[in-house]
Amino acid sequence: MNRFSRRNTSLRSLIRTFSWLTTAVVVFVVGIASVVRVQNALSSSQQARTIAVSEMGNQLAQHQQDTDQFAAQINDRASNLANLMQYFSQSPANYAEYAIDDSLRGNQYWYWPREAQNMMIQKDQITRIVLTMAASKKVFVATRDDKMGRLYTKYTLANALVATSPLTNPYTSIGVGTLRMTYDPSIVTAQLRRLHDTAAMQLLVFDNDGKQLWHYQGAGVGSASQQAVQKTVAATSSDDLARTLKPRYFVQVGNVSTGGYRVFAVVARAAVYAQIGQNIALYALLGGLVLAILLTLLRLIFRRYQHALTVMVGEMQVVGAGHLQERVTIPARNEDLQILAKGTNKMLDDINGYIYEIYQLKIDQQDAHMKALQAQINPHFLYNTLEYIRMAALDADQPELAEVVFSFASLMRNNTDQSPVTTLGDELGFIEKYVYLYQMRYPDRLAYQIQLAPALAELRIPKFTLQPIVENYFAHGVDFHRRDNVIEVKAHPVGDQQVIIQVLNNGRSLGPERVTQVNATITAQPLEQPQSIGLQNVFARLRHFFGPGATMRLANRPGGGVMTTILLPRQKGVAQRDESRDHR
Template identity: 40%
Template sequence: MHGSFHRLVRIYIAILAAITVLVTVGAAFLQLRAVNTTLQQKQSLVLNRVSDTVNRYQEMASDMAGQITATSGNVTNLETFFREPLADYANFAIDQSRQTGQYYFVPTEANTALLRNPSISALRIQLQNGEKVYAATQANKGGQVHRGKYTISGFTLTEALNNPQTLANVGMLALTFSQTPLKRDLDQINTNGHIQAVVVSGTDRLLFHFSDGQVGRTEARVVTKQAAAGQLASLLKSGQYQLHQQSLDSGLTVYTLMDQAAHRQQEVRLVLPILAVGGILLLLLILALLFTFRNYQAQLADMVTRMHKIGGGRLTMQLNDHGPNEDLNILADGVNDMLAEINQYVYEIYQLKISQQEANMKALQSQINPHFMYNTLEYIRMAAVAAGQRELAQVVFSFGSLLRNNTDQQATTTVGQEVTFVEKYIFLYQIRYPDQLAYQIQIDDAVRDVVIPKFTIQPLVENYFVHGVNFAEMNNAIEIRAHRVGRNVAIAIINNGKDLSDEELARVNQKVVQPIVTQPESIGLQNVYARLVQFFGESVSLTVQHNAYHGITTMVTFELPERQGDADDSSRASGR
């Protein structure tokens, strides 16, 4: 017992460990998948947000360049702005407005553009092969012209200035955008996944860089340095970063980078608490199991010891039924009651032997009595025949057949045999009431050999004589019909006796199909239906209904089992 109990405890511990490990691993897996899915979504969101902003800024530069060179007059105006002193250019702009009806003054246009677009920190215009650069900032919206080439840097997007008539390039527009609004939008995403975003021009120039709060300065500096040096591709090939990228129509490329090593460390930090909780929970469950089974084992060991002594013949010993485990106490009570009954049985064994002898005598008597009654009835029938009382002889014969059928222990019969038995039952009533009762039986040959449970049709006929017949009248009639349609058998018991109301019929039909919950007092409709369902299955139907004779028709239908139906079909085929 000791080894079996410990083996059972080990099995329980193994099951607990397996379940706890599966739950813990499943929880960790689901948590990691959820975090990774969220992180992928945030990385895609950062990529889309940066791409949308860059595209919007590029469209802004394109629209502004289109406005600057909308007409050839605007191009001439721009060239005059760079060529003449500001006072002369102002006079030129006034004269041009008188001719075209539109006043175009470059510093005014720049001022308006900076006011409308606070995200633009600087606006620069430089003509093709020119030595002057016009620059306007948010601090100096009117701007001024400087000598020398303009070096593009920062978050600067350029757009060519083309003559609308000749399509020749006349200069370049450069808009430098503040990185603060975009970085503020990206900070609101709260990625916290070691994600960086980089915008690179077609000439590998670094335009924009963003890193979330998880990225250290050193790591961010490495990415910006590599991107500024045009070596971002080699950094990406190292496999250190998980990369998403999107190429824009303007020739710019947006990258989002996530540090793989840092992401794995973050996953470890996420999983460790779950594994720790799972381990602690498993330890607590094992300790609780061992503590619970310790008391159980002690009480069970005491019970086994006492059972061995009882098995050795000490039947007066009792098991301890006051232990800490209620189920073992119940078991001990049961064993103690069993021991008390055993002692009582031992005491009464002599009386039981005498009673057994008497029972054997009664059993022998029960076998002799029916045989004796059959012989007596047969003697009476023969005496009636000898005396010329053939009707009396037929009555005795029918009654003897009924008695023999009732005492027969067989559970099944055939439709033909059952109808023969029922006909003798009706015949005895007709002998008593010769002028008040008529009956008719129509049984197709196709159903005579169908096997059915015994006492299937007789209770349905008996219902008529118990509840429906009225021997005070002269027109009592009952008819039994049985025929077969395909694999189905239909049996109808039709009478012109006492009718029932619709409510009574509904109540009877409802009760017929209900399960039998108590031992029935007689073999009624409910019992017949239950035995037919057990024999033929759910195809059975038993209903009580009105008929054209102002009486009751009891209809029974069922589908034959495949084996019985095939046997009947083959027998009819051979008969043909």
């Protein structure tokens, strides 16, 4: 009793020690995970702002470069600026005549609406082209819907990605106008949405004069936060905007050298801290749940573990003494011991099964040996008997009967031959004898034709490739009440690489759904070892012998009947010839 008490006390102490260690480990892991999550969240937010500013800056630089290049094309010649003044001062018809007359005077033909149209076609990101001239109060505007544009008396751009470039007289260096091109922000918006940690981000773009051009809000930005940022922008210059926003927001500023743009990436600190707090709370909840489960399982396992293990060891000692029929008791609650007990019992079942299989295999081998001896004796006796009948028919002056006996004996010899491969010529010879027996049975009701290109006579194919197809005709398609039953077998090369074999008959046709079903069945993967040499088995053996290049399909003939087409890759070394021979 004292020993049991000490053992019980030791077990409780061990459980208590393991409980404290487990609690310490879980708390430590949750603490480390929380610290790492805070650092990762801040770093990820910083990285997202940096990438967003960089991506936006690259897009703005590219837009400004495209705008400057188009302005440079306009500034290239003074005649272009003069041409523009004519466009702003004349009617469209008069301007068109002016452009033509100007080209006749030796200048290059230059038609401003067409130039604007070409630019919008070349750069599909451009949404508007806005052109103003210092000497005119009108504004030219081209859009995606009106690429050649028109003149307006007043036009205002608001909250758009605008790139501006001046038009300067190349001789006087005096500014004569301004070119503005707006760009589709959807590309930048899509890029921002694909980035991680941009849901709570706002992106502000300012031009060189400090005017706000564009404001982007992530999916997680509320209207209150958006309005607060806009209110700060309205009351603060772009130079002081970052300093004003930083107490409540994480701010990343980027300056774009091309065009003088400034980009602000703004994320509310409260949103970042709230996300961090949610993650820490989740970690703490998971840690507490895991700790509770571990402590509970620890107590349950130690309570029954020792007893269950003692029982299992005793039963395994009995099995080890040679009593293979015994089995280990499976514990009720110890999962690891359940796995061990089930594995031991399965091993014992397998050992007994292997013993039985080895014994049964010896019996099956003896039976197979006896059947092989019988197969060697019985066919040989049958061939001798058929040959005796054929010779007797010849002696009785019955050549047709002798031919029938000879054909039947040949069929029997071919069927009992264990060789898995034959030649196309031998296969067709076997088919001819098979059909000949039906023709002798039903004279004047069946005709047949076999065509074989001599170059394919030695083509090696799996045995019984064509016989099941011909047999299907006599089993399902032929009608011996008719006198015009016909079956044809044709084999000829297709080019240098392929061979086509066709089996055609004029018997019963199949419905369209049945043809589709049969073709699907032929090419389907058999779920088990086939028990007959049907069409599915024929196709499987062709694929195994020739590879994936072998195909087989059924179709209805236009005049009635069924046609089976087999396409095979041609073996190397078989000469190609055009002659064929007929067997009737």
